[in-house]
Amino acid sequence: MDEQNRDKWNRAAGGYDLFSAGPERRWADYKCDFFGQMGDGAILFLAVGTGLDIQFFPAGKKILGVDISDKMLEQARPRVDAYSGEMTLRQMDVHDLDLPDASIDQVFTSCTFCSVPDPVRGLEQLRRVLKPGGELHMFEHTGSRWHPFRLMMNVMTPITRKLGPEMNRDTVGNVQKAGFRLRRLRHLYLDVLKVIQAEKPGDFLSDSS
Amino acid sequence: MKLFFLFGDLVTVTTVGAASGTLCSLCFSESWPMLLAMFPGMAIGMFVGFGLASVAAMWFGAFEVSVPSMLGGMLAGMAVSMAAAMRPVTVGEGLQIGMAVAFVSLLFTYVADAFLRGEQKV
Numbered sequence: 001m002d003e004q005n006r007d008k009w010n011r012a013a014g015g016y017d018l019f020s021a022g023p024e025r026r027w028a029d030y031k032c033d034f035f036g037q038m039g040d041g042a043i044l045f046l047a048v049g050t051g052l053d054i055q056f057f058p059a060g061k062k063i064l065g066v067d068i069s070d071k072m073l074e075q076a077r078p079r080v081d082a083y084s085g086e087m088t089l090r091q092m093d094v095h096d097l098d099l100p101d102a103s104i105d106q107v108f109t110s111c112t113f114c115s116v117p118d119p120v121r122g123l124e125q126l127r128r129v130l131k132p133g134g135e136l137h138m139f140e141h142t143g144s145r146w147h148p149f150r151l152m153m154n155v156m157t158p159i160t161r162k163l164g165p166e167m168n169r170d171t172v173g174n175v176q177k178a179g180f181r182l183r184r185l186r187h188l189y190l191d192v193l194k195v196i197q198a199e200k201p202g203d204f205l206s207d208s209s
Numbered sequence: 210m211k212l213f214f215l216f217g218d219l220v221t222v223t224t225v226g227a228a229s230g231t232l233c234s235l236c237f238s239e240s241w242p243m244l245l246a247m248f249p250g251m252a253i254g255m256f257v258g259f260g261l262a263s264v265a266a267m268w269f270g271a272f273e274v275s276v277p278s279m280l281g282g283m284l285a286g287m288a289v290s291m292a293a294a295m296r297p298v299t300v301g302e303g304l305q306i307g308m309a310v311a312f313v314s315l316l317f318t319y320v321a322d323a324f325l326r327g328e329q330k331v
Contacts, residue, residue: 018267019263019266019267021267021268022265022266022267022268022269022270022271022274023266023270023271025270026214026269026270026271026273027270141271141272146321146325148280148283149276149280149321152255152276152279152280152283155255156255156259156279159259182331183331184328184331185328185329185331186327186328186329187325187326187327187329188326189272189273189276189322189326190272190276190318190321190322190325190326191325192272192276193272
């Protein structure tokens with residue numbers, strides 16, 4: 001486990017709900033649509049955080065929520081207990097998921113891959129645990145292709161990286177590098193906030209991690 | 210609810226512009242070469258924008274507030290620092306110029322968003 005990354009998010013746990021309240025309120029409709037795509041199979045929700053997204057989950061689903069931060073998971077516990085479906089929490093590092101190959105039907109992430117230290121490796125782990133044809137659903141913020149937004153985000157990233165996320169990630173590119181097949185891309189705000197849908201190719205040759 | 214966020218964007222970005230413009234009117238004078246004043250003015254404005262937007266985010270959202278705030282702050286800082294290098298700029302003038310430039314930046318961001326959002330070809 002990346003202890004430096006874990007400690008960073010443990011430090012952020014205390015103020016996380018306060019600073020996230022505004023964005024969660026503004027994105028509520030988008031998140032209802034996004035999590036509305038949860039199906040009836042085994043679901044992995046990566047980076048549960050304090051569980052703020054659980055309010056948007058459809059009822060009665062079977063979800064494994066993981067996070068690197070034990071402090072975040074502690075705060076998520078009451079929200080998990082209140083959820084109507086079957087949800088369990090485990091502390092895990094996405095770079096080294098303690099899950100069997102091809103065991104998950106859908107993976108959901110929400111503002112996660114801006115912060116994962118080695119995003120392609122993390123995505124490769126997600127591809128490993130997904131069944132062939134399994135779905136990756138991501139609600140992420142990325143860098144912009146367009147100036148002046150691109151310039152500003154490149155300048156600010158060295159600062160934001162210390163506090164939490166990077167502002168200029170190429171998450172769509174990383175998803176493709178990790179071997180996923182892109183199915184849908186929808187921009188929610190500029191080309192910065194977006195929904196990415198991808199699938200693990202279904203041929204058996206691509207199953208090995 | 211959308212009016213609430215529109216209000217939040219407007220208040221945050223114009224406050225950033227006012228703060229950046231005011232600060233730059235105090236920091237720069239005719240002793241500065243104009244092109245040399247421009248870059249620190251932009252940096253001051255961008256950091257003011259980032260700082261204030263980080264606080265405003267608790268109520269009004271993340272990128273929808275921080276992106277126009279940083280842009281507005283950057284351009285407000287640039288405009289006032291360059292103006293101050295050419296002629297005396299009072300604090301009141303810096304505030305007004307900063308607010309106006311930041312407001313236009315917010316409009317620019319809304320227009321850019323209208324063009325960039327939506328389903329993309331994959």
